[in-house]
Amino acid sequence: MRSQKSIKMFSDYPDxxxxxxxCSMLGxxxxxxxxxxxxxxxxxHVKIGKSFKIPKVCIIEYLIGGE
Known part of the structure; x- marks a missing residue:
């Protein structure tokens, strides 16, 4: 059930x-x-040079309390 909800969550954002x-995703x-x-x-996250790249699924996991 969680995975189906996660798919729809933040669908306007890239992966x-x-x-x-x-920042926007977290309110x-x-x-x-x-x-x-x-x-x-x-x-x-992944740090490339000085920039941070964050997979969308990691933000979703953080919000739902996943590991």
Missing amino acids: VVSVKQM GIGKKTAYDLLQSGEIK
Whole structure:
């Protein structure tokens, strides 16, 4: 059941999002809070050079409390 809901969640966003997009997805949180979530490991991500790339599924997992 969760997977079907997850598919529809954030369908307007690409599969990999930027920090700015992640802020929007999480209800308009600030960039500092977003970077804190990434650096603490609460949301899985990939760092390429200086930019963070966040898979959309990792944000969904964070929101639903997945591992």
